[in-house]
Amino acid sequence: MPAHAQTDCAAFEGFCLIASGTLSSVAAKTKKVIDRGERAPILIFDSATGEQIEVDFRREVSDVVKSLPEAPSTAAVAENVEVSAAARGPGRPKLGVEAHEVTLLPKHWEWLRRQSGGASVALRKLVNEASRANEGKDRIRAAQEATYRFLSSIGGNLSGFEEVTRALFAGDQARFHELTESWPKDIRNYGRQMAAAAFPVEHGNIEAAAVSLP
Secondary structure (H helix, E strand, O other): OOHHHHOEEEEEEOOEEEEEEEHHHHHHHHHHHHHHOOOOOEEEEEOOOOOEOOOOOOOOHHHHHHOOOOOOOHHHHHHHHHHHHHOOOOOOOOOOOOOOOOOOOHHHHHHHHOOOOHHHHHHHHHHHHHHHHOHHHHHHHHHHHHHHHHHHHHHOOOOOHHHHHHHHHHOOHHHHHHHHOOOOHHHHHHHHHHHHHHOOHHHOOOOOOOOOOO
8 A cells, every 4th residue: 555545634525524534544435425426526635734635536446545646665765865875976974965055154154164073064953953942833833834725725715714814823722713613613623623733832822622533
C-alpha cells in the first residue's frame, strides 16, 4: 500500500463529513458515496496542512486505494541525499547541505569568520537556535494557515467567514468558537479541531471542543 495512504485526512460531501482517518480508509468510504451518486461536491483535505488531496475515483474501490499517490520513502530520500552530497566532490560532508546566496554586511561576515568552524557552521547554529526559540510561534502559524486553507476552500461563503478568519489569526479562540457556532456542524467541528493548536495560551486559550468524527 502506498505510504501516502496513511496520511490523516477528512472527506466532505458539501458540508457533510463522509469520513476522517487515513487516506486509504477515507478514500474507500468516499468511493462508495460517489458510486451511489454524490449530492454535493466531494473534497478531501489533509488534516495537517489543510490542502486538498486529489484522488482518482474512476476505478473500483480496491484499485482506488492502490492508485493513491506515493509519498517518498525514507530510503529514497536518504539515497538522494547521498548522491547529491557525493556529487559535490571530496571534502564535503554527506549532510544534504545546499548552497544558496546569503547577503550580509561586511561586519556580519567578519563576525561569522571569527566563529569556531567558520561562517557555515555559525550560520547553521544560529538557524537551529532560532528554530528552537520560535517553535511555539511556528506551530501556531502552521495551524492558522492549515485551518485557513480548509475553511476558505469549503466555507468561504459561510456567514461571518471574514470575522472568523480575523479571530483565527488574532489568536482569539473564544471569538472563533462564537462565530462558528451557527455553521454546519461538521465544518464547525472539524475547523475547530484543526484550529486547536492555533491559539496561544496567553490569549485565553480554552479547551478544544470534544469532537467525535467517524
